[in-house]
Amino acid sequence: MVAGHTILFYDGVCGLCSRLVAFLLHRDRNDRFRFASLQSGFAREKLAAFGKDPNDLDTVYVLTPDGRLLDRSRAILFAAATLGGAWRLASVLRLFPTFLLNAGYRLVARTRYRLFGRYDACRLPSPQEKAKFIEV
Numbered sequence: 001m002v003a004g005h006t007i008l009f010y011d012g013v014c015g016l017c018s019r020l021v022a023f024l025l026h027r028d029r030n031d032r033f034r035f036a037s038l039q040s041g042f043a044r045e046k047l048a049a050f051g052k053d054p055n056d057l058d059t060v061y062v063l064t065p066d067g068r069l070l071d072r073s074r075a076i077l078f079a080a081a082t083l084g085g086a087w088r089l090a091s092v093l094r095l096f097p098t099f100l101l102n103a104g105y106r107l108v109a110r111t112r113y114r115l116f117g118r119y120d121a122c123r124l125p126s127p128q129e130k131a132k133f134i135e136v
Contacts (some may be wrong), residue, residue, distance in 0.1 A: 012037030044113030073101035
């Protein structure tokens, strides 16, 4: 189910994270993404193998098809590049040091619930999207 796919681990109750998932779902024309909330058992298992804490809800992770785990800004940039097309232009931001990119990421992460809302439960995928979600 996940072999060969990019897996995005996201905070399932975050409004901004849910919008990111919807954004990627809408533009994933080559079926490259799968999604798992940080609150899922799958995320706990996979992230523990990398020594990461799924309770750190201020972080988005991407597990690449070749087995690398990226977090924060590097995860977002990888996801944009994976979409292809004009979204690959975001790759130019890779020229900036990670600490600078993550400073911007952390600023958004600290205010995301206030700006984009927080849900009581993880987003449920539509029947058409269900195959793209792991252990919802």
